[in-house]
Amino acid sequence: MIKPQLTHVGIYVKDMDKMLAFYSEVFGLTVTDAGRPPDFHLDIAFLSANPGEHHQVVLVGGREEGANANVAQQISFMVATLDEVREMRDRIVAAGMEVRRVVTHGNAWSVYFSDPEDNTLEIYAHTPWYIPQPAAIPFDLDLSNQEIMAQTEELCRAKDGFAMAGARRETMRRMMDT
Numbered sequence: 001m002i003k004p005q006l007t008h009v010g011i012y013v014k015d016m017d018k019m020l021a022f023y024s025e026v027f028g029l030t031v032t033d034a035g036r037p038p039d040f041h042l043d044i045a046f047l048s049a050n051p052g053e054h055h056q057v058v059l060v061g062g063r064e065e066g067a068n069a070n071v072a073q074q075i076s077f078m079v080a081t082l083d084e085v086r087e088m089r090d091r092i093v094a095a096g097m098e099v100r101r102v103v104t105h106g107n108a109w110s111v112y113f114s115d116p117e118d119n120t121l122e123i124y125a126h127t128p129w130y131i132p133q134p135a136a137i138p139f140d141l142d143l144s145n146q147e148i149m150a151q152t153e154e155l156c157r158a159k160d161g162f163a164m165a166g167a168r169r170e171t172m173r174r175m176m177d178t
Helices: 016-025 082-094 145-157 165-176
Strands: 009-013 030-035 044-048 057-061 075-078 099-104 108-114 120-126
Touching: 009 016, 016 030, 016 044, 016 057, 082 099, 082 108, 082 120, 082 145, 099 145
Parallel strands: 009 057, 075 120
Antiparallel strands: 030 044, 044 057, 099 108, 108 120
């Protein structure tokens, strides 16, 4: 069975320049192409952090100024380590954005905030553990990595359904028949 993989998300924006600055300066994404296609009436910008993917984020002009509804519940970006979650949190704060939540989901450490047009974003890194979802337990990102790891492992091991992340991936492979 063919299983398409999610590779990018498109966001309608009000202020293209402001949004391009945010995603390039704070997230370090590169504009790979931009313009107005001949068969489409709105400006489009393609951004990526992966040389193997032409675009991971697509910004499309035309979101009406008075529009207050967001079409995405959240847009999530994964980083490799807890240190990188902390570094991104610091970049977000330096850019004048407010961090709304810092939680562990057991299987991830996450920071939630909004971009300049109020789209909910998440920065996260995987943990070595799994607990059934949904789960969201606040934690202090200013503690040392060792303290955060110990606290997260303790709370995960106390939950019914706890597993090591590798074992959970094997269970998911069997569930997905891959």
